[in-house]
Each structure stands twice: as structure tokens, then as C-alpha cells.
Amino acid sequence: MKILVALKRVADPANHNKVKIPASGDRIDTAGLEWQINPFDLYALETALRLTENGKNPKKREGEVVVLTIGPKETETNLRSALATGADRAIRIEAVDEELDGRLVAHALAKIVEEEKPDVVMMGKQVVDSETNMVGQVLAELLDWPMATFAATIQEQPDGLLVEREVDGGVAKVKVTLPAVVTVDLRIVSPTSVRSKHTEAGFKYPYEEVRFAPLPAIMQAKKKPLAIKNLSELTPDLKSTTRYVKYEAPPGRKAGIKVKDVQELVQKLATEAKVI
């Protein structure tokens, strides 16, 4: 199986307090931010790696995992680290974040899909910075491919993927034929969430997270191919159609109050919070 994984770099969510908005409110000041791959995209990468191995021997890949990002040169660090964890090759589309929006990204991805012809395009259900949750869906529409969003488990079957989707109020089971677009949710990295046709019955991953690269793999990743493309060549006639009017930090949280007894608590919940 050939899987194309789309990765986006985001400001490290653990350092969200470093995100600064200048007084003009016309942009986010990115100076001093630390970048990493969007956590949900990392789950997608982990999923792709699991789908292309038998689990027991993660060094042996059955198929191909290609990682892709759109961004400036610095994002190659993120691609290299994805290569180090096991992806076979990487593509970077040169662009600056400000000129992008979900629709444009989906169009660029569609172009790459035409060239690469993967069986599955995989990515996180959303990115933790802009939280638009639209690239996967728009891409599926552009390609006219089936899609499975918010995947919590994936089981490879002879005629496609059986996907359990996280939806409000439960789990929706869908089957998609290939090629398809899949976006993943948090639970996809549980020890038994992903089963490829090579995975032995009863096999469990010994970790419940994203794998990390051992040092020799980091050195080997330097030799793996990394191709560079230009956004303007992929989507010459398209521009971002999203216009940002103003950036504002969310209001700070108000201090809480202490209640002296249960009675007062109940009364406040009823009269002030109006939740009971």
C-alpha cells in the first residue's frame, strides 16, 4: 500500500503562552515560537507506518510512506524527523504560511496526488493552530474519492479499509474502497487500533503513542530523498480566499469563588450559573 501523509508544522502547543499578537492585531507574531508537527498529523504518520508493516519488525516496510508538507525551508527539519521515524521519502512544497488556506492546501495536495497516485492520503483530523478541519474533506471532494474522517481504528481488508469513526454520541463504522482520504483522531494510536493485512492476530503495539526515531535512523534519514516543489507551479491560478480581519487573544479566565457549603453551591449553580 502506498500512503501519502500530509504534515503541517504548528507552534508547539505546550508553549502556547509564547504566542504573541501585536497591538495592531493584523497578524500573529511568530518570532521565538518553537515548531513541531501537528500532533494529529503525527498520529496519521504513525497510522501509515503501522499500515505498512507487520508490527513485529517495524524496520521492514510493506509498501511506501511518503510524507509531505507545505512551508518554508525550516520545515525540512520536520520532514527529516518524519523520515527518521520510518517514512521512505519526503516532499516539501515551498510556500509561506500566510499565503495558505485550507482550500488552497487541498488543491495543492490534489496535484501531488495526481503525480504520486497513492492508495491512501492520510492526515490529522485537524491542525491545532487554525483548527479549520477542512483539508481532508475538500481534498476528497476534489479527487472524488471516498473519505473517512475522525478515524479511531482502521482495519485493512482485501477490498479497502474498515474504519471506525469518532462521532458525537458514539462510533460510526464505515468501509472505504481505495483510493481514499482518511483523517485520524487521537485513539488511532492505541496499541491495537490499526491492523494491516500483515499484522498477526493478537499483536499489540507496546506503546500508546507515536514512535520516535532511534539515533541511527536519524542519520540514515539524511540520505532519504526529499523533493522540493513550488506552490505557484502546482496551483498557478489559485490564491487563498480566506481573509483574516483581526487577531485577538481570548479573554483571560476570571478568578473563581469559594462557596462555604453545598447549599450555597447548589444555589449559585441555579441562580448564577443557571445550569441546574
Added chain:
Amino acid sequence: MVDTSVSFMRSLCMGVIEEQIVLPFPRVQDEQRETLRTVIESIRQLLGSKETDFAAWDRAGEMPKEFIEQLKEFGLFGLIVPEEYGGLGFKSTAYSRTLQEVAKYDASVAVTIGAHSSIGMRGLVLFGTDEQKQRFLPRLATGEMIAAFCLTEPGAGSDAAAIKTRAEKDGDDWVLTGNKLWITNGGIADFFTVFARTGDESGKVHMTAFIVTRDMEGVSVGPHEHKMGLRASSTTTLHLDSVRVPEQNVLGPLNKGFKVAMQILNNGRTGLGGGAIGGMKRLIEMSTQYANQRQTFGKPISEYGSIKLKVGQMVVNCYATEAVVDMVAMLIDQGYEEYAVEAAISKVFASEALWQAADEALQIAGGNGYMCEYPYERILRDARINRIFEGTNEILRLFIALTAMNDVGSQLQELSSTVKGIFDDPIKGFGVMRQYAMKHATLVTGYPRAKSRFTLVDPLLREHAAVFEDATRHLAAAVDRILRKHGRNIIGKQLASRRLANIMIDLFVLACVLSRVNSSLAERGAEGAQRELDILKVFANQVQRRVRHAFSLIDINDDELIKGVADYAFEQERFVWDNI
């Protein structure tokens, strides 16, 4: 092209500022930086979640085998092994940075890796024959073999020449017998770099390095030692009972073991330095978070001057340590051959800065700091050894000062031979040089004044560069004066040497900080580098005060008095006074 045979500090003691050695501050290449970032992130994922394990292993005094297997699989044992032998091929800079990251999480792990790479197999990498490398490096890279460095003996620590382990030639083999002490990794190592006596010649001990492997008959190790810190790392004795070692296991030149040992230690110092930086960065994180949270008298203690002073000093010292350790690493990587003094300075400064940081961080945490529930006391215990192993700071201070004086001594000897015609008596040896050449040297001011200034630093830093230049002049004069006062007796004048060493340590670290800030300034401008300028200012002022004080004590001091007090105590072997 820079002359790589010149040492910055050795030149400095003659009043020469070889600024092109330390300026501009050497930069890590972009590609290497990218690799290091990935390495750092991977290490975080490997070790970041194991804090409770590290605390438990410290108490148990051992780390589990499975964890060591994990370290092997992760590739941490192959850091310095060249890529053609299956390692990562890290040079000093990348190696030091990697150990820094490991040390942030646990010093026992850092030392296990460090003893393997910094010293255990460094002799093989530096001096091994192709055949020896082929035979061992691939297995050392994967951790299938773990390495240990075996020099210290029950009667020979700082005084390495006193080793008793003997190697006797027997046919084609050497037969080694003796006992080694405090061998880091002893319990888990299969590859030992062992130093043994290979003969005496007119009172001079000859020593040779050998590769000894655990499977050789007669090799055994003692039980796991219980230590103050680094408790989860393995330390044992090593016993060699008529161990037959083939000739092809002689490491480096025969009878040059002392040089081999020194080269290994000098070359490996940036590992220890990196570890110290990692420890300090973690302590700064812990202390700042703690001080922001902990409230007294209605305010977080981070608002109090006494706490700010401690944290500020920790930051200044960490910045300075990183500047000096990285400088030394990059000197090594650039192919400089004379870096022993600079490397020794980085070890002394780094180990003392770490100790001070650990002590102050514990103090900031107050009673909590003393409780085993918190990691402060463990970090303090772990940090203490750095001032002792890989050459005690006392010995290294003597080495730093005596190397400088030896240089100046020989330069003056050379000078003296050029004035042969002036003096009738043949000039030979140190004593005569002292009387005549010294005078001559001071008369003509002796020192080439051409390189007496920093010309490559930003004008904004002129004032700090001037502090350095001024102190350099005094340093050169002081070396001269101390030599004149004590002559070759200087060897026995440890307090005079120590004072000189302290000045040299301060000055080299200042040069590195100056260079580092100079580069930041070039990259980020005065506004972007504002905090770093402040750090430089604080550090330069501190150095200036310390150095002035030290200079003032060269001629007038209490050395003899305090030594007398000590001698009295040695006689009595107790404190004799009492108030009842």
C-alpha cells in the same frame, strides 16, 4: 589560514591575544543543527517520561538491564563511532550537545554513555589501528560491547604514574596483573582500556595502554559500588590476574601510555562539560518554575531579590559554561592540536558552575529541596563527582598554571640564548634564565605587543574587551613575576599556581562569552541580543573583580600563615580549642 598548533591560553600567558582562534564564535552547520534538533526531540521522547524510574533506580542503586538494552537499541552507544564502523560519527560538538540532552533527564544515564564514549573507547577511536577498529568499533557502536576506562588504582588516582598494574612481555603476549578501582561501567563493560606499567627507566615510569576484553582469562570485576551519586550507573573494581593480552591489543605507542591517557581525557572533556550544561538547564527550569509558584508573605518568591540573585547567577554561569564548552568542542572539531589547557579550564568551570547551581536550586526550594520526594538532592549528589573524576579540579588547576609557566619559562630560555654575547657565563637551565633572561625580558617588556587587543569584536563590546586586554597584560606580568619569585620551586607552590589558574580560567571563559555575545550581536542586533549583553556585562564585571583580587594577592597574602595553621592541625590531628 589559522595555525592550528597555537593555543589561545598558552599564548595569552605571554601577553598575546590570538583572537582569530576564538572569534567569530564557531557555529554549528545548518545540516548538523537540523540533525541535532531531531536527536534532541527523540531523546526527549525516550527519557522524558521516565522521571519516576530514574528516582527509583537511584534508590535501588542500579538501572535495569532492559533499560540498558533500550539505550543500545536507541543508538546512544554509537555516538562517536565513525559512520563507516556503524556509528553516528559525531564530532565533539554534536557529542557534547547530545550528552547535554541526556543529562537533562538523568546524570546516571549520561555517565553510562559518557564513560563509554568520552573515555572508555576514545583511545581506540584516537589511537587504534585499522585492524583494532575493525575488530571492536562495530560492536561498540551498537552497544553489544560497552567500554570502560581503567587508569585509577587503589594507590594511584591523580598520581597516575604510581600505578602498580604491570604488563610483562611473554613471547608474543603481554601478561597483565593488577587491580583497578572505581571503574565506571565496570559491571556492564566488555571492553576495557587498561593502563599498565611496561617498564622503568632511570626512575621514570613507562606506561602503556592495552585493550582488554572481558572474555580473557583472568579478568574479573568486583561488586557494584554504593556511591553518593550516579547511583544507577555501574561502578566496580577490575581485577587482572595474569591476563594474557596479545601484542595486537597494545593501544597507541608502547611506553606512551601517559600521553595516551591525557589525550583521551582532554579529548573527552566536552562530554562532561555537556553533561554539566544539561544539568544546569534543568535546574534553571526547576528553580524558575518553583519560584514562580511558591508564595511567601503573599508574593511568589521569584519577586524577591535574594532569589533573583541566585537564578540570575545560574543563568549567567550556564551561558558562560555553554560558551566555553562549545568553544573547546569546536576547537577540537576544527583540528586544533593544543587545547589541553582550554579543555581543562572548561572542565573546572563547568563542574563548579553545576555544583553551585545544584546547591542554589536546592536552597531556593528550601525544605522541599532537602526532601527525597523532590529531585534536588539527587541532582546535587549526582553533580558532586564532576569536580573529582576525569582529573580532580585541584590537579587540573595545577596543570593549567604550570603549563603556562612552562611555556613562559622556555620562551625566556630562548630569549636568553639570543643575548649570549652580553653575558660571559654560558646560560643554561632554569636558574640562570631566571636571573638574567628574566631581567632582560622585562626590560624590553619581553612580549610582542602586536596582538594585545581584540580587533574583531563589535564596538559595543569594547569596554568588556578592554577588561580582558587589561587583565591579559597583568597576567603576562604576573606569570613573569611568579616565575621570578619562585623559579622552578613553583612546582611546590600550589597556592601561587592555584591563583594563577583561577585568573586563567576566568579569562578564557570571559573570552568565550565575549565571542558568543559578539556573534549573537552580529546575528540579532543590539536589541535582539540585549539580555546576552547584560549577561556579558555581569560576567565581565565579576571576572574583573575576581581577577583584580587575585592579582593583588600574588605578592602579599596569607599563604604561609594559613598553611601553618593547617600544619598545626595535621600535627594534632584534631581541633584543639574548646570553650568549656
